[in-house]
Amino acid sequence: MTLAGWTSEGRPLLAGVASGIALVLREPLSFWGGVEPATGLIIDGHHPAQGQRVAGRILVMPHGRGSSSSSTVLAEGLGAGTGPLAILLGEPDGILLLGALVARELGLADCPIVVIGDVWQQVRDGDLVSVAADGSVQVGPTS
């Protein structure tokens, strides 16, 4: 049992503070062609999480995938208020970082991006996750 939760020292690609419920994607997701910015809905029919929403969640996945346009689609979602609260990654991903950076530069939203390495696999869907400015991540059950 992990009722007490656990902590991981992540490396922030874009430092910031966030807290919310984890949405864990076991397979990488391309935002372009994969997420609808107006709703935050995962629309990629090839992806096992199709039909889930990234909006208001702490998105956890191994790494990004696919098209260069994913930066824009993430930024559009953050601008429309349908983006994730933060993104935790197994490996660094420059394309997602760009989307979050531009959303911050334009003053639209803050979406920290933190690389936590292999422990991303230990986060479970529905876990409560807190991200601190130094990149440390606290994970615990919601109740």
Place this chain on the structure above:
Amino acid sequence: MGLRLDDRDREMLAGELGPATALAMRIVIAMAEAAGAERLIDITGAHIDGCLYHGPVGLSFAERLAADEAQVRVPTTLNVSALDLLHPDRVRLAEPARSEARRQMAAYESMGCQPTWTCAPYQLPDRPAFGEHVCWAESNAIVFANTVLGARTDRYGDFMDICAAITGRVPAAGLHLDENRLGSVVFRLSGFGERGSEQEAFWALLGHVVGATTGNDVPVIVGAREGVPEDHLKALGAGAASSGSVALIHVVGTTPEAPTRRDALGGRPPLRTIDIGPADLRDAAAELTGADVSGALRAVSVGTPHLSLAGFERLTPMLAATRIHHDVTFYVSTGRDVLREVEAQGWLAVYRAAGIRLVVDTCTYITPVLGPEETLVMTDSAKWAWYAPGNLGISTVFGTMEDCVRSAAAGRVIRDFGWLDV
């Protein structure tokens, strides 16, 4: 080791070249820090994907840079947009998106980018030479630049592309560095006959498999004949960069950094060796095809990435010898520069006579082009087949260009993958 900036980088960051350059440098630096780079390096060119309209944020970013009088420092080409400026009626994009898409295009032009509007900048006359560092966005262009040209670009996203063009700098990281360009996963072709790999579709399907299997490693393909044509490598790369994150593929005996298997791997043993046979490519074709293809075929789309002049050389005689079914719309996407060459060849008459819809400056799966009744669409592009169902809510069928033309004539899907075995 942290990131070391040179004097000029620091001037740009401090705003001495204006606020747009300072913003661009902030973004380049954040990318460099994320990648663990120790320095920035000069680029000789850029290709911008960020000119495609997705919504108000991409537009705001472009207009903010343009309003602050940003100018690109290196020759810069532009990727597809959401509009076809030569055939405006072909795109059904509604207001206000239509006007906003046009404004976004204008903002990038005002920064000194060339209005090329193509996802295949490698088909333009000036392309980067072997070993040149560039910043290219658009996944199929990235993999082509690294694989076929031996130019060096990392897998860049929108926004970074224009920031690199404005500053002329990118992080010394990723595929700009020798050590990251070595292959690590070997795909061994086995069980194919002599002729199979002469089909472009062979390479598109192989790309789909390679992308889905490779992860973040660099794939090495062994067992292909030497001198694989550019269009086949284009299909390979586009397929691999759609089903996966592949940005460089070594094709032993063809691509410039892979004269031998040993060169491609840098003398190291591969992490994995994967055998690919005809059954794997049949599975790939099935993955790129919807569940039910028995209904009426209403549209065909070829030219993703944009059809090359060599592609038109193949397609034109096929169309000249075929009568397209009256219920089928046949789309061909290409760049405006290639279209000009097609016109100079005198081939356009064939397209007019056959009622073909030529689409330039954009593509049929990124902006509303298809009609509402066109819900079952055939394509020879692994990339189109991969993305169109999610983007457009339609069903796709993957087939060779020849099968696309035969099916367009029949008004129903006709496919033959027998060539995989001969």
